[in-house]
Amino acid sequence: METASLPPELITLLSNNIISDAIIDHLPLPSRFALGRTSKAFKAIVADSPDTFRSLDLSRCRGTYTRYIGPVDSGGQIFRAERMDESLTEDDFYAGPLRGVLSILRRRKILPSVKTLILDQLASVTNDLLHEIVTSTEYNIRLLSIRKCPNINQYKLQQLLQYLCRPGRTENTPRLRGLYYFTDPLQIVTTKDASGVTAVDGAQLGALPTAKSGRTAGYYAPTGRLMNISQSDSTLWVQTISACRGIIWFDAVLCTHMHTEMDAVVGDHVKDQRPTMPTVATIALGPSGCEGCGRGPLDGPIWGRSSLDEFPLVWPPASSGNIVDATRPPTGPTKSQRLIVSCQWCIDNRHCDSCHRWWCPDCYNPRKGKALANAENPHIQATAANDGQSSSIKVHNGFCVEHCLIAEEMAGAGAGGMWG
Template sequence: MGPLTLDNAHPHSLADLLSNSLVLRQTAPYLPVASIFALAATSKALHHVVFHSPDVFRYLDLSTVKSAIVPYAPLDSGGISWRAERIDESLTEDEFYSGPIRGIFSKLQRRHVLHNVQTLVLDGLSVPADLVREIIAENTFNVRILSIREAKHLNERKLQQVLRYAARPGRPAGTPKIKGIYFFGQREAVQEKRKENTTNKKSTSPSPKGVTSSQGAQIGAEWNHKSSEALSAALSPSSDKWYQCSGRMMPKRASLEWAETLKACEGIIAFDAVLCRGPRHDPARAFISNSDSESSGLPHPASYLSPAVATVALGSKGCETCHSCPERPAVFGQSPSAELPLLNPIPLHSSSLRAAQIPHTVDGSKPPPLFVRCEDCLKGRWCERCHKWWDEDCYTVSAVAQRTELQQTEFMENATTDGTAHMLPKQSIKVHMGLCVNSCLVGEMMAGAGSNGMWG
């Protein structure tokens, strides 16, 4: 028999290759929706593969689909159903803003692939709370992981009601199908750009007024902060921001209502944020007040705090002194899933809660511990520049450290003018005005020396 040639080799076609579920499952999430439909239009074989395989639309990202964006002008961009709704005078505001996405869902439903979607990304789109309710509650959907970060026209209070109802004690067995929701974080596509813009405007760690008033000191402080962040990321055992000394993880502080919603969904629906478990949130461990705090008009350092969303990532090292914390750090594989946040990026090849929560270690070692807290639990005990912190067992916060930043700044400025130098922070105070005394605050003083600031 002669050598094999192209004429008689019968090589496999692209349709044959994509018919392999393993290949298709690994490839499909990287293809934009428009490319998937274009691929299906090239041949009957590929059309069959695209619309008869459960793996093609398992991961669906609509955030980049132009037809999913609500146009400002009354243009028809959502299909026949969207056109019909837009001429209806009884159309509600939520129905109007959800029209484009509903049009896409309708198209997928007619092709019998909507029920295959298990990871749905709607970041930055118009996603009213009623649409989220349908995705969670209706049988036409089978979504396990939903991302609605930076969604527009989303009534948060109404969304909280939807989530609490979905997780209610008397809910039907097997509901809700959804296991995780990305809501609090930023979209991956704009995270780095926003981080760069924020850093250019001002350092993420506040500096005392007058300490670094000169331009040279400001530039030096900014570069020191960048270097500190780069070193922290390089030394971190995990590439996930929640497990690094990342500081504030959210653009704004989550409300008390969100904390109560996360509490109601605990063990049922996970989020890309968790509740703070500091001892001040435990009524059995916190003290309401004492005579010293009442006389000074300041809250007692150990006073009880209402439930709060943890917004600060403290790395995997723990307290600077004991390298742990009173509430015990969360560890993947050991702690309940409610203590672990959903991590970025959203997993492409799995829609399980485990895949969304497992930290990615740099060297493949076991997952590091997770230390996170709310800002109230860290007040006066966390350096916002280098992210060192001390827990309640290792450091008792002084009355000076409990002052607001404005009060502390006024106190420092008055101390320099009235000669009460003995009232300035001493070594017994570890954190002052958001900076650790031993390194960052001293560095700010040295950087501001000779300037027009209060250290000049």
């Protein structure tokens, strides 16, 4: 009777560079150190390999968290005791925990190997520390994620980015190629890649239940609103993103292609307030295109055909630090490589907030269908939507008439609903 063969040992798996890369990137920093201390063999494979620390997620490292301090007491005694050094600036005070972790990496000569660094939601990320990370020769960060870090001043950040991309900058600078700042770290919509070593049983050993288990669909799915940004902030970011084009990529793009077709269909109520230049795209419409004809915006970017600087960064950041890998869409059919995004202004009254279907100007002009907008009977609206005419109303109160409006009205969620 034959005995079932034992599975390969972990040391054997980690000796394979492809499998090792798929496993190590999912391990927290303390676990990588612990694995390297297990034996000399593990130390040779893990601790002494530069690729072991090429991608670090310090947002899950407890040592980087700033301990909460309540309101300053009247005498200031508690605050002074916490600070210990009155010469510290506010930035130095908050950045202390993260600087401590980075100092450990520096002493162990790990810091130069780090190409991808995730610092999401850390209060210890400050503008002074960011300036050091992206300008100091001690760092070699290519992809940096600082989403929802509360102590970052966005205006100082914009100034820093424009300085990095200024004309006449030093050759081969900046080292930073991609910055994650706009999207929500809590919004996880993944698409699993069924190809490659990560699909093999056991290849995800140690993986955390996060978006790292697959490429995030994000911009390449009908996700809807990906971020909230005011018009004033958007205007300032347009200037920064434009100045960094082709030098530093972001997890956001400008609404350039949808903007070219906006004038003919923009609603009267926003016509006087619409931006004169493309603003930041905040809505992902998915690859399917217009609900009526299937086309996308004029000259919309398609992966493999359009310029790389037309594509946003995709989550999670590529551990290689390579900008091509960082912007590569999730694996899927050909049409999923088409990027269709818009700002709220350009898609006004042509997009369903529920199912995220949308219509191009050729298939639907909200201004022509305005006369039907006052119809109170949703069944009449649904009938009008099926007549094949671009003048018939297709979106009412933010919902598509054919698929979502009646359900929302009957549930009482829409304006004038049965239970509203």
